[in-house]
Amino acid sequence: MGIVTADISVTLDGYGAGPNQRSEAPFGDIDEDRLHSWMFEHATESPAEIAAITEAAAYIMGRNMFSPGRGEWDLTWKGWWGEEPPYHAPVYVLTNHEREPVPMKGGTTFNFITDGIVSALDHARAAAGSGNIAIAGGATTINQYLSAGLIDELRLHVVPFAAGVGGGSRIFDGVPPIEFDVVAARHTPYVTHLTYLRPGLSV
């Protein structure tokens, strides 16, 4: 059986997104370019870490990662990633509003799960077979899975600036005490890659 992984880029003060997430600013009031420059401008310095983000066999994400909308669905919205998203696998979107699956080019299908994080994980596990399942984000969704003790491998990509925004979506907020083994730490000038495993797990 595969493991459950989670990747997220965070600031030194732990933010994966700032306050006021919206269509023209999907990550809210935060320096999104700086937060993700390690993946885009400086991709050649972190090839393995970038590849690992999209090597799962199924994905789970929060609605706020999939869409800037809230409430009832705008059915014309099909994610931020264009016609061919980088997942190439089933993606389970956590939402309170039902919606039919949305198949995309390249093997990605967005499925909408309205009965909670455990149900989404069950669906993802069934789809993934022996492959891994990735909790794709954002921080709030990862925090829900952390709180439930359901993440086996947490990969934090810590970007060397503090957002200083005093709000937004912060990793570990509301998560009860939890421990990990630290198994890797590597830096480039743009990011520090930290890998944590559930204690006792070896992969």
Add this chain to the structure above:
Amino acid sequence: MGIVTADISVTLDGYGAGPNQRSEAPFGDIDEDRLHSWMFEHATESPAEIAAITEAAAYIMGRNMFSPGRGEWDLTWKGWWGEEPPYHAPVYVLTNHEREPVPMKGGTTFNFITDGIVSALDHARAAAGSGNIAIAGGATTINQYLSAGLIDELRLHVVPFAAGVGGGSRIFDGVPPIEFDVVAARHTPYVTHLTYLRPGLSV
């Protein structure tokens, strides 16, 4: 001229101390043994990082790091470190309550500064000569110096557990946006040592 450094052990969720700091629990409601096991039980795996903490020529610390007391001084209190503290240099304690200097064995003298962080830094710089000045903690004091842009090298020792306490003294809390260069990342099974420099600074 030396630089201004700061070392602090923090949890994955950024806490340097939990809520309810008190005499019998100087770090408050947090697993202090786990937070510092890398320095004590597992000291042989981080010798350089441990040595660096006490290599400055002058130190600054917050009153809450020096003493569990608040308000007027209990003059019998001379710190947590016994007759010969590990600093072997002047230590400037930030406080609102005046007190005469307290000389200890081995070259440590505790001096009490009532007119703010810049004054403390001026005193420390005069004492340090060409040596470095260390902001010894806690997180709240480091945050004051970070907010003022006065820290050149920040060394975070991130212990792989989340405190999940929802309170306490957290690194970067209240600090405005700030950026660093990341210059080192190294892990043992018990801690990840992250070193950040003020952009453009080389040491």
